Amino acid sequence: MELIFEKSREGRSSAILPPCDVPVVSLPQELSRKRRARLPNIDENSLSRHYSALESRSFGVNNGFYPLGSCTMKYNPKLGDEAAALPGFTSLHPLQEPGTLRGCLKVFDMLSRYLCPITGMDAFSFQPAAGAQGELTGLLMIKAYHESRGEAGRVNIIIPDSAHGTNPASASMAGFTVINIKSGADGRIDLETLKSVTDSTTAGIMLTNPNTLGLFETGILEITEIVHKAGGLCYYDGANLNAVAGLFRPGDMGFDVMHINLHKTFATPHGGGGPGSGPAGCKKILSEFLPSYGFEKDCGEGKSIGRVHGFYGNFLVAVRALAYLLMLGRDGVADMAGNAVLNANYLLAKLKGAYPAASQGFCMHEFVLSAETLKEKYGVSALDIAKGLEDCGIHPPTVYFPLIVHEALMLEPTETESRETLDAAADMFLSLAQKAGEDAASLRGAPFSAAVSRPDEVKAARRPLLRYEWK
């Protein structure tokens, strides 16, 4: 497909600008361009077709089933976008006097009032722009807490191997040493292993719950007690809150600090690089360390870890989350979680005969299958199945994650899919498993319908070509 620069023709334009209504000011020479910006000149028709063509090469939740495990690609009600598009919200400037931002402050305040009782935390900061940044924020708060008590020697953060990949990265960015512990045979934390690594150097534990195998950690009260007894704090990775919201509160289970991925749990588009929002919440003992530029009542100036984001965070994501919560209401939050878990177990039950499950029993909102048997028997890998699904009009699940499962296929159907969609998707997965035995070669060549078949993913990630090279 031609790039927009290649479609450019001198003199064409689609801009219809109003007359300039402010004084024209010349910039100092050192700040001015030496030559005109080389922007594409293109008529409106071609411009509109160009972007429609690009859109048709992409796949989103509006195109079909999108069971991308760990990423929660659920349907986002259009009402959220309507709320976020209200001119009163979109025409604000971050440098406005706070006195003129009362409506926005109210949005944060209302959202906090919902999130605190849902999570059992006492305060939230909406500055973090993503889940991983929420983790970093929480960890910096843990660090500040220990330092304020003269316990700077607490330098270790315990993280199980079933944690989300961002957990060890955030702990290391916060200056901690990561103590990785192996999961037990059931895919959950082994309490004896945990005890053996917990001591006076323990700053805390990070627990992804449900974990990346889609399992609820059954020994949570024991886990938090072991860590607290050793003087550490407990961090809850709440990115998967859509599995437990309204049913279980991290704050009641001994967690001191956590983050939520608003863009996963509370319906706001996820993907394409954001914007997202990963509010950090905490119990009273940590609230004085929250980022300083928030509206949380308990947010203290003196001991705060400072800012983690310019201004107020990704405000419009908070607006969408609030709209979703208001739509759901109190009972709706628990229904959301219940349906996420029900849908996942329904699909798991249909698929585990053809693709062995990575763990036994019920799952929470997501589950992990393995294509290892298909690979051994027919040479068809998890990637081949994923690519085959593209030809069936289904977005592939997450593949090769979590790392502890060979040929992993991680599915998260989400609460917003109907039984008919799940049945149709299960039929596709099963037909591909059958095809692996009958026509493995064609699966290894899939997809045949996608705009791009099998790109060199490593090269695309390491050496992306993001600049047009003018001739």
Ligand SMILES: Cc1ncc(COP(=O)(O)O)c(C=O)c1O
């Ligand atoms: C369990 C878990 N923790 C953390 C994250 C990181 O969130 P983000 O991608 O917004 O940084 C994710 C992302 O999906 C996640 O699933």
